[in-house]
Amino acid sequence: MVRMERMNGLGNKILVIDMRGRTDRVTPEAAIRLDAHPDTEFDQIMALYDPREDAPDGWIDILNSDGSMAQACGNGTRCVVDYLTRETDKDRFAFRTIAGALFAERLSDRLISVNMGAPIFDWEKIPLAGPAADTTHVALPEPHEADPALQRFSAASMGNPHAVFFVPRAVDSYDILAFGPRYERHPLFPERANISLAQVTSPSSLSLKTFERGAGLTLACGSAACAAAVSAARTGRTGRKVTVYLPAGALEIDWREDDDHVIMTGPAEHEWSGRVDPKTGEWCQT
C-alpha cells in the first residue's frame, strides 16, 4: 500500500498517489475501481514517481477516471505542489509528464501557479484527424440541430487536446451532457478531446464549462481554462490575461508575450489521507 491524498483543485476531484521509491505503475484497473466508490471517485489521479535528472521534483503519471492516460492536468499539478510543500520549504518545483517538463510555484498558502508551457495550434499536433488551415475556426462536418455555435470550435493543445466552443449565452443554459460525450469521441479527434463551452463576459473574463476526455463533466479543468483563454486571445475576443470562471471558482490565466507560455494560478485543497494498493485499487483512510 502507498500514500494516497484526496484533494481538489477548484472542485476538480484529484487523488495524489505517492509512488516514490517504486517502479510499478498505478494500473487502469486500480483507477476504475477507485472511481467506482463514492468516497474515492475522482477526475484525475496524479501518480508521483521518483525525481530524475530531467525532473528534479518527480515524474507524474496522470490517469483519467476511465483509466486512460492524460498528458496534462493543471488542477492536479497544483494539488501535487500542495502535497509536496508539506514536506519541504521549497516554493518552486520542476516535474515531468509524458508531455514534457512542467514547472510550478507556490505563491502563498492559498495560491499556486503552474507554467503550462506554450499552446500548440498546429492541427497535426493537437491532433485533429485532417488538415485545418485555421484552427481558430474548425467546423464539425454535420450541422448542430439546435445551435450553430455548437458546430464551430477553436482547437488547441496544452499538451492535451481541447475543443472550445464560444457560445453567446450563459454556459449553464446549454446541456453539455447532450453532446459532450459524442463530441469527445468525434472522428475529428483521433485521440479524443476535452470539450468546453466558453462565454466571453468581458475583455478580461470568460465563463467555462468542460466535458473532460476520460472523466466527463467536471467542476473545473485547468488545461481547458488555458485552452479557452489562448483561443479567446487569438481571436481578439479578450486580452492575454483573463479570469476564467468555472463552476467551482476562478482561475487566473496569463498567456505571456515573452516566451509564449501560459501561467495558470489557482488554489488546491486537501480533503483526507489514505493508503491504496496501486495494482488493485484496494484502499483505506488513515
Ligand SMILES: N[C@@H](CCC[C@H](N)C(=O)O)C(=O)O
Ligand atoms: N482536469 C484537468 C485535465 C485532465 C486531463 C483531461 N481529462 C485529458 O484527458 O486530457 C486539468 O485540470 O487540466
